[in-house]
Amino acid sequence: MVYNVDMLQRDGRTEILAEFEQFVLLAVLHVGAEAYGVPVRREIERRLHRLVSRGAVYVTLDRLEAKGYLASRFGDPAPERGGRSKRCYAVTHRGHAVLAESRRALVQMWEGFAPLGGEV
């Protein structure tokens, strides 16, 4: 699983997100206002062309919220959801910052290898 690679801010530096955490944060950004579990998972599947387990998405959303990278609010209850509300997520400022930092780290590591992977 991907989410155990979790580099905490042990020595004061900003965390670098694990791959799947980045996917989830980016999917929340892509989906926009209505980013709850179902569209977030579908966005990842649509963009990556692979199946993603619901459990992994929920566990990651919850953990990202606990770390302060996501904030959630409840939508209105809907009958097609058995009268339950959606938990809609939005990326916080810290979330934006950690995403940017993770991307920077990745690009730095890839520097010089562009021909291998094509466009970074």
Add this chain to the structure above:
Amino acid sequence: MSRGAGPPRAALGLLGRAVPGRLRDSIAGDLEEEWREQVARRGGWRAACWYWRQVLGIAGHVGWARCLVARRRRRDGQPPGPVGDGAMRVFWQDLRYGLRMLRRSPGFSTAAVLTLGLGIGVTVAMFSIVYGVALRPLPYADPDRLVVLHDTHPERTGGAFGSSLVNFRDWQQQAESFSGMAIFAHWTFNLTGRAVPERILGSRVSGEFFDILGASPILGRTLIAADDGAGREFVAVLSHGGWQRVFGGDPSVVGRVVALNGQPHTIVGVMPPPFRFPDEDVELWAPLGDQLRGTSRESRFMLTVARLDPDVTLESAQQEMALISDRLAESYPDENADWRVGVMSAHETIVGDVRPVLLALLGAVSFVLLIACGNVANLLLARGAARRRESAIRAAIGAGRGRLVRQFLTESLVLSVIGTTLGVALAWAAMPLLLRGQPADIPRLSEVHIDLTICAFAAAVAAMTTMLFGLLPAWHGARTTLAESLPAGGRTSAGGARFGRRLRDVLVVVEVALALTLLIGGGLMLRSMSRLLDVDPGFDAANVLRLSVFLGPPNYGTVAAQKAYVTRALEELAQVGGVTMAAAVTQVPLVDVSSSLQFRIEGRAVAPSQAPAVQYRAVSENYFATMSIAVLQGRGVRASDDERSAPVIVINQTMARRFWPDESPIGQRLTGVRDSGFQEWLTIVGVVGDVKSAGLHADEQPAIYAPYRQREFPWLRWSSFVVRSAASPLPLVQNIRAALLEVDPNQPVYGITTLAAVVRQSTADRRLGAALVSLFALLAVILASVGIYGVIACSVVDRTHEIGVRLALGASPRNVLAMVCRHGLGLTALGVLAGLGCAFLVTRFLATLLFGVTATDPATFVAIPLALFVVAGIACYLPARRATRVDPMVTLRSE
């Protein structure tokens, strides 16, 4: 499962328990939203399965994430922290505790996991076979509504007959219970025009066949009604097996034209692997067309499959068909008097015969599982005794009884989950071995595999076994009080411990009873097997080879051409070096179904519909000598019995006894009734010994042998040859095959086996049943003797002090040995008594599987308990001997 309009409630409940409260509602809402889409797209049942899968996946993820968090906290030196909330937290705590306890006593854990794994493994393997063969719905659209119609006659033995094409047309017009009806017949095709001619088993089907079964092809198309008309282009559809075997899975096979029985057929489609109607062997389907033009109302060799209308039950369809058969009997009394139409579910028709055997085996295997559970319960009880202090202290500092039971049960659950995993792995590994041993005539074996249903069954078994072996020790462990468990004079006090011992004794008695029941079942089947193998088939199978040809059009469209082929083939076969004798026969005993002939005896009046039926075969002159069938009276068939001589027949002993009990049948004459093809009088010239033709267990029916040269036998088309050689005939196969290809290089030869293999194969299913039950019985005895050993060893440890005192007071080691063995053998005796009662009740279900022994065979019922006593004696002797070595000084000093 779900009731009403929501997702499955139990799954929802599980989700509620598995995920933290703050996420519960939003995840449940998300899942319900997607579940509704699934319902709309795939229907309720599949959507429910989907929902369960998602809930289990999410629960697994959440649980795994919790473990990781806990591990990281441990690594970082933080307290474990609350995981989950309420009931779930307690569960995770118990789970961690249980795992620690199991790690701490590896001996106990290994024994328990192995025992459970073995029990669950054999159960899951057996269940997969039973499920795949007898329970899984047939792989056709809406399989519950598929039925097979067949004729039955109150006086004809053999149960169900086929139906005739002419009657079928009437059914089709008159019956209203069905949305469609198709008729088909097994058909042999010779595929020629290739390097090696090939015989293909297939089916001629009416145009509605594929529509009724509701199947789609993987390549091309199926047959449609338009293909079935007279004068159409010949087409054929391949089964997946036929496509692979004959055409090497060639993807461009559709559109290819092949010569089948001399006629060019275009292959229009290939069916998927599970589509194998009516049986496993079929490799090709071709339209009936006008192949059976002019067939009589009495040729009942075809089968009818129909689809019930949605609102019609099997019973009402049966009633309607009864009315129709009455009507047809009235209109055509000669052909249809007394014939009835039976309606049977297609599933029942295909698997009905093997179901009793499989269910008996499943019953046997569940006994093994029960014994394994008994053993694990015993282990847990013994360990519970050692842990009484622990639970008493926990109770004393405030753990309620329910809490303690829960903790013990969680530990059992851990054991059972590990045991089940091991069991499923064992079953998965053992399955190919089990399937390899299965006789070829068990239907649907290729559909057997371990899938989600099987895993769900394994999970259910695991839950049940946890309850079975875990509840009793948990309940017992939780009732201990602190005062009881504290040392009294250096030993644990009597009450609780004695109760625990008694429980263990009871478990051993139950185990012995179960093992004895299985042993008696296995013993009966083995005895019946050996009786069956002792049966004289009436012929000498040693050094005889059997092979068959299908003599179809265009080269062998007439009986004269078929006769000519057989005559030439016999000449060629006799020339092959090493062959001492060769003969032809239309139906080989134990392989082919005999054709039957209704006849009347000269001078005895009988109504045509009441005429008796006999099996009849056409044979060549050497047949009785080649098969070593004794000629008891008169003579056998001679080469001079040909078209020009007076028609003669040879009958078997059963026929002679039944129809001429007080006189010699030689010289008597009989003839066939109506359009049986026999108009002339046939004179009986000889009586030969009976031959087991329908199975070693079956009683021989009256039979007639007629010289093949003499008459126009339509059955000559399916001719077989039996070839006797001085030594093993197998090295001669090449030459024999070459000799037949010499007669006609375009004529496929098939079914080449030794007659000894034929005899062996005829008992394969019974042999397998006997072997499996004996295997299970052996496992049961091993497990039960381990149980006896464990209980006696425990009691020796518990009673060390008492034994020490006895020895100190002058008891001899022999007395101690006897005392300990008495305990074990006493339990065995109780178990044997209970087991005898149980076996008496259970073995009657085996009665149909037995041959030559009764279900209450006294020898088996006496010998097996004695053998069990011997085994139990050994299991008791080992710990008892240890008891005699107790040093009184050591035990007394330790106080």
